[in-house]
Amino acid sequence: xxxxxxxxxxxxxxxxxxxxxxxxxxxxxxxxxxxxxxxxxxxxxxxxxxxxxxxxxxxxxxxxxxxxxxxxxxxxxxxxxxxxxxxxxxxxxxxxxxxxxxxxxxxxxxxxxxxxxxxxxxxxxxxxxxxxxxxxxxxxxxxxxxxxxxxxxxxxxxxxxxxxxxxxxxxxxxxxxxxxxxxxxxxxxxxxxxxxxxxxxxxxxxxxxxxxxxxxxxxxxxxxxxxxxxxxxxxxxxxxxxxxxxxxxxxxxxxxxxxxxxxxxxxxxxxxxxxxxxxxxxxxxxxxxxxxxxxxxxxxxx
Amino acid sequence: xxxxxxxxxxxxxxxxxxxxxxxxxxxxxxxxxxxxxxxxxxxxxxxxxxxxxxxxxxxxxxxxxxxxxxxxxxxxxxxxxxxxxxxxxxxxxxxxxxxxxxxxxxxxxxxxxxxxxxxxxxxxxxxxxxxxxxxxxxxxxxxxxxxxxxxxxxxxxxxxxxxxxxxxxxxxxxxxxxxxxxxxxxxxxxxxxxxxxxxxxxxxxxxxxxxxxxxxxxxxxxxxxxxxxxxxxxxxxxxxxxxx
Numbered sequence: 001x002x003x004x005x006x007x008x009x010x011x012x013x014x015x016x017x018x019x020x021x022x023x024x025x026x027x028x029x030x031x032x033x034x035x036x037x038x039x040x041x042x043x044x045x046x047x048x049x050x051x052x053x054x055x056x057x058x059x060x061x062x063x064x065x066x067x068x069x070x071x072x073x074x075x076x077x078x079x080x081x082x083x084x085x086x087x088x089x090x091x092x093x094x095x096x097x098x099x100x101x102x103x104x105x106x107x108x109x110x111x112x113x114x115x116x117x118x119x120x121x122x123x124x125x126x127x128x129x130x131x132x133x134x135x136x137x138x139x140x141x142x143x144x145x146x147x148x149x150x151x152x153x154x155x156x157x158x159x160x161x162x163x164x165x166x167x168x169x170x171x172x173x174x175x176x177x178x179x180x181x182x183x184x185x186x187x188x189x190x191x192x193x194x195x196x197x198x199x200x201x202x203x204x205x206x207x208x209x210x211x212x213x214x215x216x217x218x219x220x221x222x223x224x225x226x227x228x229x230x231x232x233x234x235x236x237x238x239x240x241x242x243x244x245x246x247x248x249x250x251x252x253x254x255x256x257x258x259x260x261x262x263x264x265x266x267x268x269x270x271x272x273x274x275x276x277x278x279x280x281x282x283x284x285x286x287x288x289x290x291x292x293x294x295x296x297x298x299x300x301x302x
Numbered sequence: 303x304x305x306x307x308x309x310x311x312x313x314x315x316x317x318x319x320x321x322x323x324x325x326x327x328x329x330x331x332x333x334x335x336x337x338x339x340x341x342x343x344x345x346x347x348x349x350x351x352x353x354x355x356x357x358x359x360x361x362x363x364x365x366x367x368x369x370x371x372x373x374x375x376x377x378x379x380x381x382x383x384x385x386x387x388x389x390x391x392x393x394x395x396x397x398x399x400x401x402x403x404x405x406x407x408x409x410x411x412x413x414x415x416x417x418x419x420x421x422x423x424x425x426x427x428x429x430x431x432x433x434x435x436x437x438x439x440x441x442x443x444x445x446x447x448x449x450x451x452x453x454x455x456x457x458x459x460x461x462x463x464x465x466x467x468x469x470x471x472x473x474x475x476x477x478x479x480x481x482x483x484x485x486x487x488x489x490x491x492x493x494x495x496x497x498x499x500x501x502x503x504x505x506x507x508x509x510x511x512x513x514x515x516x517x518x519x520x521x522x523x524x525x526x527x528x529x530x531x532x533x534x535x536x537x538x539x540x541x542x543x544x545x546x
Contacts, residue, residue: 030406030407031405031406032399033405034404047324047481049323050323054395056387094392096322097386099384099386099387101333137404
């Protein structure tokens with residue numbers, strides 16, 4: 001009982017502490033990255049003088065806001081990556097011991113990482129880039145652990161999303177029932193066709209073909225519904241709990257004393273159960289090796 | 303020595319400095335963003351006036367390199383203005399980035415600040431940098447500081463400087479022009495293919511570019527090749543090579 005209370009207290013404290021954490025942890029925001037050549041087999045190869053040695057950028061509040069906006073857009077439109085020109089990047093060349101200005105720089109924002117690329121005059125294409133770095137690692141010295149508060153599912157936005165997921169789940173179940181209803185029929189018809197091929201002329205081929213096509217359509221519908229449910233689940237995680245891929249999260253299930261902490265890598269939904277998976281976080285505050293998971297039941301009504 | 307003419311030479315050389323991206327040895331001169339260029343010319347004008355007042359001669363090369371000579375002492379130095387980080391930061395980044403993909407820097411004053419640097423024309427001499435945001439000096443005062451520093455250094459020199467030869471096309475200039483030409487004119491130009499060929503060679507001992515051909519020979523002159531080019535390439539060379 002005492003242990004359970006202590007765990008819950010620690011959990012609540014971490015939630016209050018989170019708002020102050022950003023200020024404490026983002027002290028060093030000048031980041032230096034190595035630079036790699038792109039298209040090494042193409043025309044740019046061996047123009048070593050046109051390859052910067054380091055890339056420097058400052059992770060300002062403004063840039064952080066831009067990254068956050070881009071992440072929202074990625075989620076909303078289902079994009080894989082967003083790229084645009086950014087002028088505040090400095091490319092340093094060891095050869096000349098200075099920054100070069102005749103470089104067009106681009107930032108590439110993914111769900112959990114960013115990287116930069118550049119195009120030096122007079123080339124027409126981007127010809128070097130930096131490795132990808134985790135947004136959280138760039139932002140924080142010690143990545144904060146965001147707690148999942150199940151009570152947030154009672155908010156109107158969450159309820160709306162859950163209701164939609166429930167509707168889609170029903171549609172999915174109906175489609176699934178139909179699909180598995182067709183399957184035995186198909187095998188029976190197949191058997192009948194094999195047995196009576198010489199005696200009866202039932203035009204079974206055309207019927208079988210029709211059923212196959214309808215089965216495929218149902219499968220396609222189920223896949224689309226699954227994708228829509230998954231994107232709504234991601235929206236719940238992002239808009240309701242404020243977590244996105246790469247974030248460190250913790251969850252204490254109701255009536256449980258074991259706190260689960262993991263780095264959110266992917267999620268899936270099945271029968272209203274939202275499962276978040278990722279590598280577990282050790283007590284030392286480092287990433288472990290074992291995969292952990294958090295399961296949350298999504299119910300629109302109490 | 304007309305100051306305005308010198309400033310015009312610096313301005314005219316800005317376009318040609320694109321060739322430096324392909325040059326295997328760094329060149330001095332003005333390398334700042336387009337936004338800073340105009341205000342920097344004003345600073346340079348002030349500096350030139352001060353150098354002139356301190357009995358220095360100023361020369362600007364075809365590629366915009368700036369050389370100041372102390373007439374009385376006969377020693378010259380090269381001037382460079384660019385955006386540079388602090389040397390200590392670069393050294394730290396260089397040692398700590400190895401094996402890591404990125405590095406967070408503790409430096410709070412790490413910025414893209416304008417730096418005026420000078421170096422004597424002597425073997426093994428090193429650049430001395432003045433970060434403009436740190437020294438908080440105007441052009442004239444900065445030039446005075448550099449002249450004073452030069453006079454102090456010159457006291458200890460017992461040998462002559464390297465000979466200052468201006469506006470002579472070097473082998474490296476020609477290679478850089480071929481690479482730049484290849485990149486600008488593209489695959490349809492012979493320079494593109496010649497650039498590739500040069501990069502595949504370990505060493506080329508001699509190169510000359512004349513009206514319509516490039517002659518190259520390898521080590522010990524065993525192999526001598528002539529590459530002919532057309533009007534497009536000739537026009538390009540006239541823009542980027544002196545005395546072409």
